[in-house]
Amino acid sequence: MTKRFKGAFVALLAGASAVSMTAATSPAFARPPSLSEEHMLDRMQIEQMIIDYYAELGSGAHSKLSEYFTEDALFIVNGKRYKGSKAIDDIYAELGSQASEMRFGKSHMLMTNLSVQFEDEDTATARVIWTGVKNDNLKAPPRVFEQGREYDTLEKIDGVWYFSKRNIVSDSAMADQYDDTYMKDRPDH
Structure with missing residues (x-):
C-alpha cells in the first residue's frame, strides 16, 4: 500500500468513525433498542403471519381469514368497526363476493415498511404499508390498483401470533x- 493511499484510507476510516459516532449519539439517527x-x-x-394472511386474501380464501384473529378481535376498515369472529367472517364474505365479481388476471399484495414494536413477551404492535398490484394478462405491464396502511395489535397465544386489533x-x-x-x-391504535 503506498503511503499516499494509506493516508487516504486512514482519513476515510477516521471520517467514517466520526460519522458513525455522530449517528449513534445524534437524536436524528436514534435507533430503537x-x-x-x-x-x-x-x-x-x-411477518410470516401477515404474509400468509395476505396470500390467502389474494387467493380468494376469505372464509379462513378470521383464523388469523383472536376470538374477540376488533377489525377496523376505514373507520368502520367489526367486532368478533362472526362479524369478521361476515365482512370477509362480503368482500369476497365483491372481489369475485371483479376477478380477472392475477393480483398480488405487497407489504413494505413493516415495523414491529413489542409491548411485552405476548403483545406487539405492527405497522405496514400495503400495495395492490394487478396483472391483467401476460402481455400488459402490472398496475397498482390500491394502497394503504395498517396498524395492528397482536397477541401471542400458545406460541402463535394473532391479530387482536387491525386498523x-x-x-x-x-x-x-x-x-x-x-x-x-x-x-385508532
Whole structure:
C-alpha cells in the first residue's frame, strides 16, 4: 500500500468513525433498542403471519381469514368497526363476493415498511404499508390498483401470533361504503 493511499484510507476510516459516532449519539439517527433473540424470532413469525394472511386474501380464501384473529378481535376498515369472529367472517364474505365479481388476471399484495414494536413477551404492535398490484394478462405491464396502511395489535397465544386489533386505512381506491367513516390521519391504535 503506498503511503499516499494509506493516508487516504486512514482519513476515510477516521471520517467514517466520526460519522458513525455522530449517528449513534445524534437524536436524528436514534435507533430503537436492539431486539432479543426471542423478539427477533417473534418478529419473523409476525411477518410470516401477515404474509400468509395476505396470500390467502389474494387467493380468494376469505372464509379462513378470521383464523388469523383472536376470538374477540376488533377489525377496523376505514373507520368502520367489526367486532368478533362472526362479524369478521361476515365482512370477509362480503368482500369476497365483491372481489369475485371483479376477478380477472392475477393480483398480488405487497407489504413494505413493516415495523414491529413489542409491548411485552405476548403483545406487539405492527405497522405496514400495503400495495395492490394487478396483472391483467401476460402481455400488459402490472398496475397498482390500491394502497394503504395498517396498524395492528397482536397477541401471542400458545406460541402463535394473532391479530387482536387491525386498523386498515386506505390511501387510494377506497370503497364507497367507507365514505362516512373514513379517518385519514387518525388511526385508532
